[in-house]
Amino acid sequence: xxxxxSPGRCSWPPSAGKSRGFARAQAIAQAIRNNLIRQTSLGxxxxxxxxxxxxxxxxxxxxxxxxxxxxxDLARLEPDxxxxxxxxxxxxxxxxxxxFGRWALPPDWIAxxxxxxxxxxxxxxxxxxxxxxxxxxxIWAGLGDDKTLKPFLDYWEQTGPLHPAWVDLIADTPAxxxxxAGTRSVLALGAFVSPQSSTRALRLPDLAxxxxxxxxxxxxxxxxxxxxxxxxx
Numbered sequence: 001x002x003x004x005x006s007p008g009r010c011s012w013p014p015s016a017g018k019s020r021g022f023a024r025a026q027a028i029a030q031a032i033r034n035n036l037i038r039q040t041s042l043g044x045x046x047x048x049x050x051x052x053x054x055x056x057x058x059x060x061x062x063x064x065x066x067x068x069x070x071x072x073d074l075a076r077l078e079p080d081x082x083x084x085x086x087x088x089x090x091x092x093x094x095x096x097x098x099x100f101g102r103w104a105l106p107p108d109w110i111a112x113x114x115x116x117x118x119x120x121x122x123x124x125x126x127x128x129x130x131x132x133x134x135x136x137x138x139i140w141a142g143l144g145d146d147k148t149l150k151p152f153l154d155y156w157e158q159t160g161p162l163h164p165a166w167v168d169l170i171a172d173t174p175a176x177x178x179x180x181a182g183t184r185s186v187l188a189l190g191a192f193v194s195p196q197s198s199t200r201a202l203r204l205p206d207l208a209x210x211x212x213x214x215x216x217x218x219x220x221x222x223x224x225x226x227x228x229x230x231x232x233x
Contacts (some may be wrong), residue, residue, distance in 0.1 A: 018082060036049070038054070039127070041095050041114065042112065044086050044087055045090055046091075047080075047085060049063045057111050058111040059113070060110075061094070062109055063095060063098060063108075063110065063130075063207070064108070064131055064132075064134050066091030067178045067226075069131075070083050071088050072086050076089070088141075092148075094112075094221075099151065101170070101172050102172040103151050103158070105167065106129060106131050107161060108124070121189075127166060127169055128167070129165070133218075135149060135189075136218070136221060136222060139193055139229055140228055141150060142229075144229075145194045146196060149190055149193075152190055155167065159174055163178055163187060164178060165177055165178060165180070167183040170224055181204075181205040181211055181215050182207075182215030184205040185204050185205055185219045186222055188204055188205070188222075189202070
């Protein structure tokens with residue numbers, strides 16, 4: 001902390017860092033627009049990467065890559081680029097259509113070819129490690145209403161208290177082991193913000209040192225989403 005003890009030593013014009021940040025953000029936005037967006041029957045979709053996701057079985061998509069609050073920020077950053085708002089809408093359309101299994105959940109990975117959605121053969125047909133971010137981003141973006149959150153809440157309620165790490169969307173079989181604290185923190189957030197919830201206190205699971213960075217990252221993102229949700233109430 002001592003590095004900041006001398007007033008002015010690390011100071012710079014207030015606008016300089018902000019200007020650099022905007023310039024970098026605009027460069028990233030342009031790179032996404034130029035390299036990762038494809039037009040489909042759903043509207044524009046977002047490829048997970050520039051290479052390897054356009055195949056014979058279709059475009060390989062990951063619903064959790066629609067980071068809805070970030071797309072909202074990009075729409076504000078580039079108000080002359082309608083594609084950001086269009087991506088938000090295509091992401092919501094994808095979530096409406098990509099519902100599988102007993103609980104109508106989105107998969108971690110999905111293939112889109114023409115108008116058809118299917119499971120890519122080289123990815124497990126699961127709602128799990130990746131798709132757990134979908135309800136988190138819906139809530140964060142202010143789009144987590146009763147309709148969009150219901151499948152997730154039904155699944156978690158009906159598989160408690162174990163709350164499995166994933167569920168196979170073809171066989172409807174849950175993982176034989178429980179979800180880690182990061183996933184359970186998203187579960188707790190969903191239950192807390194649900195219009196049907198009477199919960200007045202949000203109890204978060206404790207993080208364990210062996211849980212790893214992803215669980216810690218989910219927990220931190222959940223806190224940001226919760227703050228945004230509370231500010232909007």
